Amino acid sequence: MKKLSSKGSDLRGNQHYDFTQWLQENIDVLNTALGLNLINVDREQAAGAFSIDLVAEDEGGARVIIENQLEKSNHDHLGKLITYLTAMSARVAIWIVSEPRPEHVAAIAWLNESTDADFYLVKVEAVRIGESPAAPLRRCSR
Template identity: 45%
Template sequence: MRSIWKHEAHDFTLWLLENADVLGDALGMDLELTEAERRVGGFALDLIGTDLATNTVVIVENQLEQTDHSHLGQLLTYAGGTDPSTIVWCAPSFREEHRAALDWLNEHTDEETRFFGVEIAAVRIDESRPAPLFRVVAKPNDWTKQLHTERAAVSLSPKSLAYQGFWSELLTRIRSEHPAWTKSTAASTQSWITLPYGTSNIWYGMAFTIAGPRVELYFGASDAAVNLAEFERFLEYRELLDVEFGESIKYDALPGKKACRIHVDRLHGDVLDVDSRADYIDWFISTMAKFRPITQQIRATLESAS
């Protein structure tokens, strides 16, 4: 590894910051890494970012030698200081004791917290440039996590269970028909799910509102002024959406609130209407199939103009 990346912080960490998709593919995650060497107390976390499908925090600790106790301690220290949902440890090889430690953590934490061990390697064919090769060697035990989820489900309302079943079926369709939309397999028990847009402050939503099903682009940064500015930049190209959706598309700056949204609604529809489930799923997929390409086109235009 050190023949390719001489220095962990200066070379490998910065390379991974620019190539988060490689790690994301290995983890099955829509991953965006946003910062290297984040200060956590008196220490520096290698990388922090976001799972764009769930808008949750991901942290990554790297080393270019076999795993050691020091880095395991650092990993837990950084987790305590950043409250992540996904904790990733990357190294060329894992001691069996450290792999077992990650397995233990996965077995004894709830379904919202996930620990991964990823072995890093590189391959070269003839005189080609080295290509990274990541292999997941420790990951959440789906069966154990499922047991935790089932225990928690005992206290869920019938509507929460209906949402969970609906989103699970919808995500299965999406993974089959539109795998580029998301890598997420997590079925929410809420009235909404999110899909990545390409930046951590903006995301797509599919939701059941009081009025009925909705597909939206949600501007959700922590700063209201940032959201309004991004929303207004987007509106400069609204004619593309207007032509496709006409009066059915709405632009809501949501005065007095932090977020903004652009959305397409379907009148009437309730997740408890089981007989109409297939119809609702078809509507969500067909609407997003029109909505996403146009909004991605606008995103590309805005980024090229920046």
């Protein structure tokens, strides 16, 4: 499991939006953690009636979707991840959570074994030095 790293709640500010914006602007942090080269990162892209947190491209031009959840992983977000992957004909799905449940870690492992897509589960944490704002670290599993 790779770690984006303290509790997700330390990163919240305006929570989900702030983190998503931060990640869009600092995609190299995720690239380094996962060994990817994501580019052309767009926020809140439509997938039918739904909105994807981030959509990027890998170095080969394949679509990558990123779903952020700054809380314990849940079935709702796992369903979103699969729905967005399908709707965007993406090749890679990245799910960022503050607390991955064992059942969801197992589900991501099964999806990687059973499909042609690449799924990543990233645990986000934050580190704070003194009174500075919290900064994310990361842990990932695939």
